[in-house]
Amino acid sequence: MTTWFEGLSLPVTDLERSVRFYGSLGFVEEIRNGGFALLRFDGATLGLLEARAAVGRLGAAAALVQVELGTDDLDGRYAELVAAGIEVRVPPRDRGFERSMQLRDPDGFTVEFAEGVRGHNATR
Numbered sequence: 001m002t003t004w005f006e007g008l009s010l011p012v013t014d015l016e017r018s019v020r021f022y023g024s025l026g027f028v029e030e031i032r033n034g035g036f037a038l039l040r041f042d043g044a045t046l047g048l049l050e051a052r053a054a055v056g057r058l059g060a061a062a063a064l065v066q067v068e069l070g071t072d073d074l075d076g077r078y079a080e081l082v083a084a085g086i087e088v089r090v091p092p093r094d095r096g097f098e099r100s101m102q103l104r105d106p107d108g109f110t111v112e113f114a115e116g117v118r119g120h121n122a123t124r
């Protein structure tokens with residue numbers, strides 16, 4: 001038997017706003033059903049469920065939830081995001097085990113881009 005990771009779902013306060021945000025990062029909307037949208041990025045999915053009360057209860061803990069994406073050109077991706085007017089909270093930086101940057105989605109969840117294979121691209 002084989003098991004694999006498909007994706008994750010996040011509660012959001014404004015479905016349209018979140019679909020636009022993740023679309024600007026390259027996610028493609030595949031399904032819309034009421035207050036739910038399923039987006040795809042490569043082989044993984046991101047579900048967005050409009051649940052204002054749930055997001056409100058998360059408060060500062062939302063920043064601890066992290067959507068992790070990879071890229072082969074972190075500095076180039078950074079330049080694209082800035083040119084598109086997307087605020088990057090933590091610009092590209094070396095972390096010893098990888099080079100990464102972080103931004104926040106409209107509900108405060110962290111979106112992190114790492115260069116190369118996550119956790120295996122030593123920078124020191």
